[in-house]
Amino acid sequence: MLKNRRFYLNPFFEEFSLNAILFTDLRNIRFLCGFTGSEGALLITPGHAWFLCDSRYTAQAAEEVQGAEVRECGAVRIETIAALAAEQSLDRIGFEAAHTTVSSYRRLSEKLNSIELIELGPRLDEIRIRKDSAETNLLSAVATLSSLSLTAILSAIKPGVREVEVALALELEMRRRGADGKAFDFIVASGERGAMPHGVASNKIIQSGELVTIDFGALKDGYHSDETVTVACGKPELRAEEIHSIVRAAHDLAISAVRPGISCKDLDEIARGYIREKGYEEYFGHGLGHGIGLEVHEMPTLSPRSTSLLDEGMVITIEPGIYIPGFGGVRIEDTVIVTGDGCDVLTSADKRLLVL
């Protein structure tokens, strides 16, 4: 199965006249051969693949790795790569420039001095941009687990409770339901803190009448979920209700426009244009969303500067927001999969303004 994913590498072999590509990014390695450990390298030629790891991972690799020959290497992996390159007469190897440090690049070019190393930019990560059915099943499962966890702990969100307590209750619930962990540090931003789009849960005590933005996600089998709700703890101010209804309408409009062929820039504009019409554009500073999968933020990016088009199988978030300094903020986020003629929404927590 995983061998099919190598199909996406063909354009790189051709365009850059490579005889191999070296992967060291663990997300790309997992995607291409199934290895889930924390260190390894994958060298792929058009006809063969080798997974290189040290003795700590030989047994695990033998169990997990598909479609690649496992080779144990000593402490200095680069020497094994050099030996393999010599054995296979490789002279042009592409590498993940976006995931290689300057010092490891220097070591690599020293050891592989007779080989041309070709930088493959962030475009290489686009091999993961369309999810296959195995991936969409995992993304759908982790999204469901995460949404149900939030719904189960809603009663823990109340005046007098600290933001971190909400985050902890949610993480505990996710773990109880089988998550491997949280996808990222949850944002729980109440009252004026809601004006910070990335206000991670603090010791602030939630007060009656405040809006609380909760941006959360679970991690399971390597895949992430990402969802945001904004709820009210007790009756909110009229302005808070108004902002919530604008953000929700912008979110709904964008979701109903998701389909193959629409540009990410146009989709961003659908939500942004609506918020502009309502007079709040200056308070929506970030892009509309992002791809999600083995990373929380991956390709494509949905923003006014985006150049990608949506295609069937892409999994993206839609997350407009309005953040007003000194007042607070609202964000509403769902994760959706692009289908043949629209999209399916994977996350399912209630997006209405719940008054708790």
Ligand code: ZN
């Ligand atoms: Zn989020």
Ligand code: ZN
């Ligand atoms: Zn997000």
